[in-house]
Amino acid sequence: MLSKKTKYAFHALTYLGKNRDQKTVLIQDIAAEYGISHKFLENILLELKKAGILGSKKGKGGGYYLIKEPKDVALSKVIRLLDGPIALLPCVSLNYYEPCIECQDEGKCGLNKVMIQVRDEMLNVLENKSLADILDKE
Amino acid sequence: MLSKKTKYAFHALTYLGKNRDQKTVLIQDIAAEYGISHKFLENILLELKKAGILGSKKGKGGGYYLIKEPKDVALSKVIRLLDGPIALLPCVSLNYYEPCIECQDEGKCGLNKVMIQVRDEMLNVLENKSLADILDKE
DNA sequence: ATTTACCCTACTTTATTTATAGACTTTACA
DNA sequence: TGTAAAGTCTATAAATAAAGTAGGGTAAAT
Structure with a gap:
């Protein structure tokens, strides 16, 4: 949330x-x-x-x-600014990356790989929706 | 996260x-x-x-x-169980709904409408990925 | 000069997350 | 039948993060 x-x-x-x-x-x-x-x-x-x-x-x-045009204010930008990472795990965050200490080899971690996919799909939504979409629906 | x-x-x-x-x-x-x-x-x-x-x-x-087959353990199920809502706002949560007190009329709230779309797209990912996907990549 | 409103720092309170403690119950097996 | 192994349950403490407060400083308009 x-x-x-x-x-x-x-x-x-x-x-x-x-x-x-x-x-x-x-x-x-x-x-x-x-x-x-x-x-x-x-x-x-x-x-x-x-x-x-x-x-x-x-x-x-x-x-x-x-200052910005509403269409240029992506949801992702606002969320990152105030809430931090969008990724579900620190080890798959693009902007706030941190390794998981329990993880020996990230390249062999299935959870890591799946969460990268999840992150990319979430980003695809959050970068393409913007303040303009909110305003359109008011 | x-x-x-x-x-x-x-x-x-x-x-x-x-x-x-x-x-x-x-x-x-x-x-x-x-x-x-x-x-x-x-x-x-x-x-x-x-x-x-x-x-x-x-x-x-x-x-x-x-007990369950890995393909039947959706990411969404585990997340909801231990972390609670997947939705980004309480007013768009399917399983943990709560109205936003600042919101006079949810039906007229653009943020609510956009967040419903975001929720649906996130759910689409998290309900279709499962433990089987993690195991496949180990 | 004074009002108005942004800017900044620090603090407090509250809630949530993370972790710990200890007693209890069930089971296998000698 | 006793004992050690293993999960179950309840409660609580410690750590961290979120939410909210307080009060003064600074800049700009009239």
């Missing part, structure tokens, strides 16, 4: 995507819409900004706005 | 699958093979037994053995 952090990130991105006509959107507006703690959401939006997905403007009239 | 519990379950099932010629296999043999705590593995094997995947025999000469 995704963490609440990631779920909230998707909600926030959806809200920002729906309000692209506005220059900026306030944290507190998003927080109020979904009943999320203002401070908690702040951290999430910051991470999305650092990843180049959102932009922000300080001061009066400031707020957050979407 | 899968919990260690689930990963160990897959290791244990693989070991039992590879030793189907023996009547029974000792917990401690499996634990030693993968460097897992005997007591921790005990709980895992018990759950697999209660789920009808393994059988066991007490006393001297006892141990665990695979």
Whole structure:
């Protein structure tokens, strides 16, 4: 399951995507819409900004706005950013690889090989679905 | 990511699958093979037994053995048993459904609709891969 | 100058995962 | 029939991660 952090990130991105006509959107507006703690959401939006997905403007009239096109915000990107690996085991993660200590020879591990296939099929879905797909269905 | 519990379950099932010629296999043999705590593995094997995947025999000469055919032990079954939901959000889980409190109307939630598609594609993979696929690659 | 809102750090609480302990039951076999 | 071997069960502790709080600092608009 995704963490609440990631779920909230998707909600926030959806809200920002729906309000692209506005220059900026306030944290507190998003927080109020979904009943999320203002401070908690702040951290999430910051991470999305650092990843180049959102932009922000300080001061009066400031707020957050979407920088990327919704179709360019893949689900995989958001999940990796806030939740970490998509792979089901550390030994098959592309971005967060770690060997399994119980595994003598990864090349002979059937579980490893099957999980690589699972990972590839999951990635195929998560890289090809994007914020645009979410917005289309709202 | 899968919990260690689930990963160990897959290791244990693989070991039992590879030793189907023996009547029974000792917990401690499996634990030693993968460097897992005997007591921790005990709980895992018990759950697999209660789920009808393994059988066991007490006393001297006892141990665990695979009841099901490897092809009938889908990855999804093991994951659900030990880790819970496969879906990425509680509101799209088939077996562990819970509504999202921030969601007024699930039917109008784009995230919900996209995550249903993701769930279905993940399930398609995890229900069609089984212990047999792991054993084939050992 | 003051309001408004983003930025940053640290901490606390809660939940989950991982692991351990110890007593109990069943079985094989001498 | 006794004893050692092996799984069963319940409870609890330790470690880690997730979720949420607090409070002040910094930049920009009017």
